[in-house]
Amino acid sequence: LAILSLTTDFGTKDGNTGVMKGVIWGINPEIQIADLSHYITPQNVREASLVLDRQVWYFPPGTVHVVVVDPGVGTKRRPIASQIGQHFFVGPDNGVFSLLYERAEKNGWPVKIVHTNNSKYWLSDISNVFHGRDIFSPVGAYLASGVNLEDLGEVIDDPIRFDLPQPTLRDKAVVGQVMRIDHFGNIITNIRAEHISSMEDVNVTLCGYTIEGMVKTFGERRPGEIIALFGSTGYLIISEVNGSASNRLSPKIDDFVEVLAS
Amino acid sequence: LAILSLTTDFGTKDGNTGVMKGVIWGINPEIQIADLSHYITPQNVREASLVLDRQVWYFPPGTVHVVVVDPGVGTKRRPIASQIGQHFFVGPDNGVFSLLYERAEKNGWPVKIVHTNNSKYWLSDISNVFHGRDIFSPVGAYLASGVNLEDLGEVIDDPIRFDLPQPTLRDKAVVGQVMRIDHFGNIITNIRAEHISSMEDVNVTLCGYTIEGMVKTFGERRPGEIIALFGSTGYLIISEVNGSASNRLSPKIDDFVEVLAS
Amino acid sequence: LAILSLTTDFGTKDGNTGVMKGVIWGINPEIQIADLSHYITPQNVREASLVLDRQVWYFPPGTVHVVVVDPGVGTKRRPIASQIGQHFFVGPDNGVFSLLYERAEKNGWPVKIVHTNNSKYWLSDISNVFHGRDIFSPVGAYLASGVNLEDLGEVIDDPIRFDLPQPTLRDKAVVGQVMRIDHFGNIITNIRAEHISSMEDVNVTLCGYTIEGMVKTFGERRPGEIIALFGSTGYLIISEVNGSASNRLSPKIDDFVEVLAS
Numbered sequence: 001l002a003i004l005s006l007t008t009d010f011g012t013k014d015g016n017t018g019v020m021k022g023v024i025w026g027i028n029p030e031i032q033i034a035d036l037s038h039y040i041t042p043q044n045v046r047e048a049s050l051v052l053d054r055q056v057w058y059f060p061p062g063t064v065h066v067v068v069v070d071p072g073v074g075t076k077r078r079p080i081a082s083q084i085g086q087h088f089f090v091g092p093d094n095g096v097f098s099l100l101y102e103r104a105e106k107n108g109w110p111v112k113i114v115h116t117n118n119s120k121y122w123l124s125d126i127s128n129v130f131h132g133r134d135i136f137s138p139v140g141a142y143l144a145s146g147v148n149l150e151d152l153g154e155v156i157d158d159p160i161r162f163d164l165p166q167p168t169l170r171d172k173a174v175v176g177q178v179m180r181i182d183h184f185g186n187i188i189t190n191i192r193a194e195h196i197s198s199m200e201d202v203n204v205t206l207c208g209y210t211i212e213g214m215v216k217t218f219g220e221r222r223p224g225e226i227i228a229l230f231g232s233t234g235y236l237i238i239s240e241v242n243g244s245a246s247n248r249l250s251p252k253i254d255d256f257v258e259v260l261a262s
Numbered sequence: 263l264a265i266l267s268l269t270t271d272f273g274t275k276d277g278n279t280g281v282m283k284g285v286i287w288g289i290n291p292e293i294q295i296a297d298l299s300h301y302i303t304p305q306n307v308r309e310a311s312l313v314l315d316r317q318v319w320y321f322p323p324g325t326v327h328v329v330v331v332d333p334g335v336g337t338k339r340r341p342i343a344s345q346i347g348q349h350f351f352v353g354p355d356n357g358v359f360s361l362l363y364e365r366a367e368k369n370g371w372p373v374k375i376v377h378t379n380n381s382k383y384w385l386s387d388i389s390n391v392f393h394g395r396d397i398f399s400p401v402g403a404y405l406a407s408g409v410n411l412e413d414l415g416e417v418i419d420d421p422i423r424f425d426l427p428q429p430t431l432r433d434k435a436v437v438g439q440v441m442r443i444d445h446f447g448n449i450i451t452n453i454r455a456e457h458i459s460s461m462e463d464v465n466v467t468l469c470g471y472t473i474e475g476m477v478k479t480f481g482e483r484r485p486g487e488i489i490a491l492f493g494s495t496g497y498l499i500i501s502e503v504n505g506s507a508s509n510r511l512s513p514k515i516d517d518f519v520e521v522l523a524s
Numbered sequence: 525l526a527i528l529s530l531t532t533d534f535g536t537k538d539g540n541t542g543v544m545k546g547v548i549w550g551i552n553p554e555i556q557i558a559d560l561s562h563y564i565t566p567q568n569v570r571e572a573s574l575v576l577d578r579q580v581w582y583f584p585p586g587t588v589h590v591v592v593v594d595p596g597v598g599t600k601r602r603p604i605a606s607q608i609g610q611h612f613f614v615g616p617d618n619g620v621f622s623l624l625y626e627r628a629e630k631n632g633w634p635v636k637i638v639h640t641n642n643s644k645y646w647l648s649d650i651s652n653v654f655h656g657r658d659i660f661s662p663v664g665a666y667l668a669s670g671v672n673l674e675d676l677g678e679v680i681d682d683p684i685r686f687d688l689p690q691p692t693l694r695d696k697a698v699v700g701q702v703m704r705i706d707h708f709g710n711i712i713t714n715i716r717a718e719h720i721s722s723m724e725d726v727n728v729t730l731c732g733y734t735i736e737g738m739v740k741t742f743g744e745r746r747p748g749e750i751i752a753l754f755g756s757t758g759y760l761i762i763s764e765v766n767g768s769a770s771n772r773l774s775p776k777i778d779d780f781v782e783v784l785a786s
Contacts, residue, residue, distance in 0.1 A: 273706075273707030273708075274536075274561060274562065275564070276561065276575060276706045276707055277531070277560045277561045277576075277578060277579040278579075278707075280531075280559055280560035281579040281582045281583075283556075283558035284558060284579070284580075284582045284583035284584070284587065287556055287583070287584060288582070288583065288584035291525040291527060291556055291584070292525060304707075304766075333747075333766050334742075334743055336740065336741025336742060337742075337743030339743075389756035390753070390756075391741060391755060391756050392756040395582065395756070
């Protein structure tokens with residue numbers, strides 16, 4: 001069985017994610033489909049890119065990741081498909097794959113991108129508002145079934161990209177930002193271990209609250225304590241043990257987070 | 263692999279949708295199961311019918327759609343299964359399939375309905391409150407595994423049905439109603455293109471707000487603008503570009519929507 | 525195809541449940557995966573145990589149930605796997621399987637538990653905060669693929685356990701507690717039919733509201749009425765017909781529920 005993942009901002013109440021599976025299985029029922037997320041904040045391309053870069057590399061080589069966070073649906077934004085390292089991606093060319101291109105460059109992985117304008121691999125009727133069903137699902141299904149990337153359309157080399165904001169590095173301080181808040185209320189920043197590796201002991205400040213020192217895991221502190229640690233993908237996160245740091249500190253996306261040598 | 267979809271009002275926290283998959287795969291693990299929706303508004307049979315009619319026709323022929331929005335569970339309401347066109351359906355006889363019967367009649371598709379009272383295809387113990395697990399899941403699994411519709415029970419010709427409210431058509435005006443509000447806050451009405459095709463330019467009014475003209479897709483207007491367009495299944499919808507029209511206008515289900523020639 | 529279920533408190537927006545499927549299918553794509561719940565209240569081990577005991581026995585024999593409600597991740601709490609009756613379980617040794625051990629003892633089912641410390645069946649890199657991805661998913665995938673329980677680690681006989689609070693039984697009264705509130709607002713107690721079988725007619729009181737008599741199913745009373753009945757797994761539940769008893773009565777978990785002979 002081939003593997004395919006779905007990442008959208010569709011939610012799950014309207015049937016719009018289920019119908020994508022219907023379209024995919026209509027082309028090839030021998031595909032395992034994992035819902036990666038359907039609760040990306042609507043139209044939030046950067047959040048989707050962060051979630052993808054956190055998760056997709058754990059899927060087996062050859063997995064096809066279909067991504068539909070698509071505020072420009074129905075406009076001239078291109079539908080694209082790509083091979084990035086050993087993974088395939090299908091979705092709108094709106095920057096949602098930016099962090100994946102960046103990781104490929106850092107790791108020296110091959111990247112090939114096509115504008116999927118070969119309508120042979122689309123549904124026969126294309127709506128103006130639901131390319132997730134009409135274009136991205138069938139293209140993903142064909143890709144997972146062995147159709148070559150190059151058959152889907154013309155190779156391009158100018159995909160839309162954005163850069164994640166980078167922390168400001170000073171002598172004894174690093175100033176980063178809040179990138180994402182997860183289901184547990186963990187606050188994920190753009191600060192990585194390499195940014196603060198030269199400092200021995202640190203204090204972390206967010207929303208006027210200062211955490212002294214960092215820990216390795218939740219169990220080192222008692223329930224209710226606010227802690228700073230590196231999450232499973234290497235970013236500094238701020239958490240409440242057995243609670244929600246987001247509820248306690250009420251940060252907003254892009255708020256500043258300061259790490260100071262203590 | 264056979265294909266089966268699930269549509270319920272169960273939510274996803276209690277395990278009641280997962281257990282249906284356990285029952286189905288206990289009968290036949292070679293079935294792909296798509297969650298269509300588990301967030302139908304509790305007991306809202308009309309909303310379920312609207313979601314089904316929007317989505318099921320995109321699944322491959324032969325798909326079995328199991329539907330459990332079932333306020334009458336444990337009463338004398340019949341469990342039924344049907345073939346409508348090339349699709350199969352299993353669920354309570356409470357009107358939830360109404361819009362599918364209607365579409366079949368419009369398109370001249372065959373319809374056959376049975377009262378699934380052959381308990382050979384049920385679980386051995388039947389609770390009074392969870393026929394989704396005890397009756398509809400096993401019946402759906404057997405149907406997806408090749409059991410004939412007629413073997414599940416007696417053919418009936420008097421299923422419960424309701425009609426969707428129809429827009430009022432006047433000379434230069436159409437008055438419809440809000441049918442559904444989706445995850446993005448799009449407001450879906452019961453007005454179709456054919457209802458207003460004789461008008462050239464139109465104004466659309468809802469909750470005291472008037473939209474001048476219609477567009478073809480979101481990208482034609484700027485973020486924050488309220489627009490009217492035809493959705494991917496042909497109904498007039500009211501949206502905010504990159505936002506939530508529902509949050510802006512606060513409509514209620516069944517509120518009137520007026521389309522006037524301008 | 526083998527069957528595996530997932531029960532977590534991860535929610536579905538961050539991709540942390542999808543990535544578990546990626547890890548599992550990377551080991552063996554021939555596994556059907558059912559999401560049992562990803563909306564266990566964060567860190568609520570007792571709630572997870574109640575949901576598991578309600579649902580897992582309906583899955584086919586040989587199913588592997590992977591459970592990740594894991595406030596002690598990264599500490600010395602053991603990762604364990606077990607065979608309980610004809611089912612397999614993988615997760616943290618924090619009591620989350622308590623009600624399953626209890627059911628096995630009542631029914632005389634065999635129980636075997638191992639500390640899954642054989643890192644051959646883990647991912648190669650283990651984070652301090654996400655053993656669901658790094659340990660429990662691969663261990664579950666190998667177990668579903670035919671690896672023997674004993675190969676996963678050393679047999680243990682001292683798993684962490686808790687007892688569910690038991691109702692107080694008096695002459696003509698039983699006092700139980702609220703255990704769980706479901707998606708429909710049904711209030712599930714720890715009172716079972718055997719606790720009150722000696723009483724003929726009963727009144728049920730919760731949050732100052734008294735229900736006279738019990739019913740067998742929702743359809744016996746009119747929409748809006750508050751009723752008491754036995755749910756599909758034998759516990760007394762308090763419901764509003766076509767509504768939410770939880771919204772009406774606002775109970776809290778562990779609140780007392782009194783059943784009095786009338």
